[in-house]
Amino acid sequence: MSFESKENIENKSGVRTEEMVLNMGPQHPSTHGVLRLEITLEGELITKITPHIGYLHRCFEKHAEAMTYPQVIPYTDRMDYLASMYNEIGYVIGVEKLLKIEVPERVEYIRVIMGELQRIASHLVALGTYGVDIGAFTPFLYCFRDREKILHLFEITCGARLLYNYIWIGGLSHDLHPDFVRLTREFIKDFKPNIKELNNLLSYNKIFIDRTANVGILPVDTAINYGVTGPNLRASGINWDLRKDDPYSVYHKFDYEIPVGEGKAGTVGDSWDRYYVRVCEMEESLKIIEQALDTLPDGDIASAIPKRIKPPAGMIYSRVENPRGELGYFIISDGTINPFRVKVRAPSFVSLQIMDELCRGHLVADVITILGSIDIVLGEIDRE
Amino acid sequence: MKKPEEIFQILKKKFDKTELIFKTDIPVEPFIIVPALEIDKVCKFLYEDSELEFDSLVNLSGVDDFNGEKAKDDSGKETMKGGTISVYYHLESIKLKHKILIKVSTDRDKPEVASVVEIWRSADWHEREAYDMFGIKFINHPDLNRILMPYDWDAGYPLRKDYENPEFYQGMKVPY
Amino acid sequence: MIYDVINNLTGSPVLSAVIVAMLPLFLFILPFALVAVYLERKVSAHMQDRLGPMRVGYHGVLQTIADIIKLIQKEDIIAKDNDKLLFNIAPVLVFVGSYAAFAAIPFTSIFIGAQIDLGIFLIIAVTGLVVAGILMAGWASNNKYSLLGAMRAVAQIISYEIPTILVVLSLVMMTGSMNLYTLSEMQTGYFWNWNLFGGNYDILQKLLLIPFMLIGFIIIYISTLAEVNRTPFDIPEAESELVSGFHTEYSGMKFAMFFLAEYANMFAVSAIVAALFLGGYQSPFGYLGNLIGAEWLVPIEQFLWFTIKGVGLVLVQMWLRWTLPRLRVDQLMTVSWKYLIPISFVNLIIIGLITIL
Secondary structure: OOOOOHHHOOOOOOOOOOOEEEEEOOOOOOOOOOOEEEEEEEOOEEEEEEEEOOOOOOOHHHHHOOOOOHHHHHHHHOOOOOOHHHHHHHHHHHHHHHHOOOOOHHHHHHHHHHHHHHHHHHHHHHHHHHHHHHOOOHHHHHHHHHHHHHHHHHHHHHOOOOOOOOEEOOEEOOOOOOOHHHHHHHHHHHHHHHHHHHHHHHHOOHHHHHHHOOOOOOOHHHHHHHOOOOHHHHHOOOOOOHHHHOOOOOHHHOOOOOOOOOOOOOOOOOHHHHHHHHHHHHHHHHHHHHHHHHOOOOOOOOOOOOOOOOOOOEEEEEEEEEOOEEEEEEEEEOOOOOEEEEEEEOHHHHHHHHHHHHHOOOEHHHHHHHHHHHOOOHHHHOOO | OOOHHHHHHHHHHHOOOOOOEEEOOOOEOOEEEEEHHHHHHHHHHHHHOOOOOOOEEEEEEEEEOOOOEEEEOOOOOEEEEOOEEEEEEEEEEOOOOEEEEEEEEEEOOOOEEEOOOOOOOOHHHHHHHHHHHHOOEEEOOOOOOOOOOOOOOOOOOOOOOOOOOOOEEOOEEOOO | OHHHHHHHHHOOHHHHHHHHHHHHHHHHHHHHHHHHHHHHHHHHHHHOOOOOOOOOOHHHOOHHHHHHHHHHOOOOOOOOOOOHHHHHHHHHHHHHHHHHHHHHOEEEOOEEOOOOOOHHHHHHHHHOHHHHHHHHHHHHOOOHHHHHHHHHHHHHHHHHHHHHHHHHHHHHHHHOOOOHHHHHHOOOOOHHHOHHHOOOOOHHHHHHHHHHHHHHHHHHHHHHHHHOOOOOOOHHHOHHHHOOHHHOOOOOHHHHHHHHHHHHHHHHHHHHHHHHHOOOOOOOOOOHHHHHOOOOHHHHHHHHHHHHHHHHHHHHHHHHHHHOOOOOHHHHHHHHHHHHHHHHHHHHHHHHHHHHO
C-alpha cells in the first residue's frame, strides 16, 4: 500500500483505476473486413475508439492514372465489392458528361434496374451480417437465399456474380437476356413476403430491439457536419437522397418514396433506425424495378459507345446514391487517353469517422452493434 | 438556391482584401480560387453566413498539377522542380440546396494549406489522406498522420507523379 | 433390481454401487451427446433452409464420429504462459460437473443410478462444479478475451441458479420430498396428474395450482437455458464478440470435452425439468404393457417416455438457439435479478400457502 504512486490515486473515491486498451484486431469475425479498432476502456465503458485503416489499400487512384478510361471500369468494381454496379455507374456518368455524349433511353432504364437490384443485394448482406453480429444466425441464411436469386439474374446478363464490368462508357457490354424480364418479375413476386418474414424474425423481435434501440444515437447536425450520407443520414430524420435531390439518369421518371427514420423503437437516429431504413429501402427499390420493367423502351444499346475515348481537358464531380451513401468521383482529364486524376469519395470512409463519437459511454458489446449498423465495406474505405 | 456567380459576388464583397479568382473557362463547372492560407477564414464565412450556409464538406481532394520544370537530379532520375499542388474543396448546402467548388494552390516543394477541421469534422480523414498521398501539410490539424500507408513509411508521397517505389521497406523487398 | 444383479456378480456392495451409478453415463449419455451434436446440425440446417451434413454415411449420420476422430488426432497446444495445472484440470472439471449429475436422475422405475434421498440437492450442487471449471479455463488461458468470457459466464451461471433453486424449492414444498424417484412415482396416472397440471391432489387444489405451476415451469426453463450457456444467453461463447470466449485457447481432445459436456448438460437440465414438471418417466396415457398383461414391458416403456420428454425439451432448446438473437450482458443480469427472482419468489410463497391450506 505504501508504494502506490500519486498518479494512480486520482479518482475521487480513492479507488485505483486504470484504462485498458483492447485491440479488436484486423482479424475479427465482426469487423466486416480488415479493420483495426483500438478501444480504450474503463471497466466496460468506452472512453475512446481509434480506427486504423489501410490494410486493404490497393492503390486504385494510382492505377487509374496509368489505364485508359475504359480500362478503369473493372478497377472501380473492386472498391465496393458488394455494390459493384453503382461504382461503375458513378464513374461512367462522369466520363459521359465530360465527353458530352447522350446515351439511349434503353441503356438508362437498364442501368436503373441493375442499380436497384444491386441495392437490394447489398442491403441483404448488410442486414444478414448485422443479425449474425447480434446473435441471430437464421436471418443471415434467409437473406442470402434471396440474394442468390439476384446474383443469378446478374449472371445470366453479364456472366459474373460479384464483379461485373457491365456498364461501359456510352452504353452497356451486353443487352438483356431474353429471360431476364420474366425472371425478375418472378423474383419480385417471391421477395415481397420474404421482407415480411424478415421483419417478423428480426426487426420486431423484442431482444433485437433491446440490443439496438437507443444505442449509437446520431443527431442530425453531427451527421451533416461529419459528411455522413445515405441511410445513416436518413435514419437521423432528414430527407436527403441524391436520387431525388440531385437526380441523375432517369430516376425522375419513377414514383417512389424515401424512408426516413422516425424513432419507432427508440430515439430517432439510433441503430434500429439505421437498420429499419435499409429494410424499407428494399421495398421501395422493388417499386422502382417494377415501374422500370413496365416502361422499358426498345433500342440499340451499343449505338453511343465512342470509338476513341479522349475527353477534352476539364474536371467533373459526378455522384450517385450508393447503398451506403454518396459515392463521388472527381475526374480530372488533361486531354489524353489516360485520366489525369481520379479521386473517389467513398461513403464508408466518411462514415467510419463517427465511430469515436457514437461509441463513447457505451459498453464493448455495443461497439459491434454500432459498427454493424453503419454498414462499412473495407474495400471502399481503403480505396482499394 | 444560389448560382456560383452569385456566391462569388457575396464572397468578393466580404473578402475584398484577399485575392479571389472566378474561373469559368474549364469544363464542366466554374470554380473559385482562394489563397492557401486564407481558406479557413473563407470557409468559416461560407459555413456561417445565413444566405449561403454550406453545412457539408462533400469532398476534399489533392491534385498534383505537375506543371513545374522537368529536371534531372544527381542519379539521373527525372524529377520536377517547382510547380503547384492543388486542393479542391466541394462544398454543399443541404438546407439551401446549392454547391460550389473551391480550388487552392500551393507550392509543390513546400505545400502548406490551412486546415478546415474545426468547421467540418469530415475534413479530418480527408486531410490526413491528402497529407499521406501528396505531402500537403495542413496547419492546425489535430492529428496529421499517415492514414492509408503504414505509419512509418518514409519513402515519399505515393500519388505524386514522380513517385518511385523504394527497394526495401523494413527488410521486405517492395517491387513485385 | 439391477443393483442386486451386479451385487451378486461382484460380491462387493461398494463396487456394484459405483458400477450402477456409472451405467447411465456410458450406456445412455455418452451416445446421446454424440447423437445430439449431429441432431443440432441437422435441425439448424433444416430451419435455415439448407441440408446440413450429407456426405459422411447415409445423410451424414457418421458425421460426429468423423469429428471425434479429427479432434482426437489434433495437436494439443499449450501456450508458454499458460498455467499448466489449471489449464489441464479445467475441462475435466466441466466434464465431471455435467456428467456426474446423471447419477441421480430417474430413468425408469426399476433403475436409478444412485438412490439418494437428496436427489435434487445433489444435482444442483454437482452442476456448480462447472462454474469453477469455466473460471479456471478462462484464467489459465492467459488471454484477455478468454478472461472476459469466463467472468461473464460465471456471473451468468450464478445469477441464474437462484431462480432455479427457488422454483425447485416450491416444488419440494408441494410434494414434500427431494428424492426425484419419489417425485416421479407421485405423478402416476394419466398426464392430468403431472406436476405441471397440479400434481396428484384433489381437484380444487389442482385448479388453484395450475397457473403457478405454469409460471414455475417457464421460469425454470429459462433459467436452465442460461445455466447451460445457450442462446439467447450465450455471451460466454459469443462467436462474434469474443471469438469463442473461455474456450478459445483449447484444441483437440480438451475442446471435445467442453463440447460434449455442453450437450450432456443440456440433456441433464431437460431431464430435471421433465422429472419435476412433466411426470418423469410416467406415460401420459397408461402403459401398453399393463394392457396386454406383459409386466416386464412397463419399465422399458417408461424409459422410452422419459427419453422422448428429455429429447423434446432439448429440441425446443435448439429451436430457440437458432431463432433468437443474443442478449447483452447487462440485459441478461437485468432479466435475472429484476424479473425472474421476484416472480419466482412470489410464486414460492403462493404455492406454499396453497399447500398448507
